[in-house]
């Protein structure tokens with residue numbers, strides 16, 4: 501299979517899109533490190549599902565917003581799995597509210613978990629990839645980072661930040677055989693969007709040419725492509741996967 505012998509670390513892999521990415525990469529032959537924040541039961545379930553696909557899996561509980569915790573996580577993963585070939589920066593949160601009323605704590609939490617996390621994990625892993633002279637880094641941005649969304653100034657800023665970070669690090673790492681890309685999902689059916697009122701979801705569907713929200717697997721398949729050998733000449737890009745709701 502395409503990813504046989506590879507080791508992938510996926511942040512926020514206990515649930516939603518991250519879980520789907522972990523399973524998709526495992527189905528293509530990769531061993532998986534499952535990072536999560538607090539939901540041990542869900543992380544262990546993902547681990548069992550990866551193992552049922554015949555791959556090796558381990559779970560690491562670590563806050564991706566914590567720089568030291570990310571360094572420790574990468575060191576632990578390399579010690580246990582021998583290397584990390586693929587990093588998927590997927591973990592993320594929302595703390596929505598109009599800017600006029602947005603609390604500083606909500607700004608800080610979203611920027612820390614969604615953007616500083618990408619710095620933390622990428623910096624901690626890239627030294628191993630530089631030494632190996634190969635690697636794949638994919639970060640999960642959002643359509644909101646490109647088109648904006650009322651009530652999500654913190655989230656939009658973090659997700660747009662990922663796109664700029666991706667371009668800069670892609671330029672730094674290209675000569676070492678490392679590609680760095682982002683994926684900007686549209687609206688995907690997970691716990692994150694389960695809180696949206698039915699009326700909002702109906703309006704969203706009406707704005708999506710394909711007429712449906714995405715499934716986590718729609719994003720996982722795009723990740724599987726970007727981390728494969730077939731995507732060796734693609735770097736610094738943001739791939740929009742959104743059913744046509746926004747065309748860049």
Ligand code: NAP
Nearest residue numbers: 512514515516517537538539563564591592687688690692
């Ligand atoms: P989700 O269902 O809410 O799952 C979030 C995942 O992130 C969980 O595994 C959670 O772990 C983990 N996580 C949260 N904070 C963390 C932290 N500080 N450290 C480590 N892990 C942490 O979210 P999702 O919808 O799958 O979203 C995944 C990514 O896609 C996010 O970056 C999100 O912004 C992005 N995205 C989602 C959509 C969408 O429509 N769903 C659209 C565009 C982009 P626990 O289980 O331990 O809490």
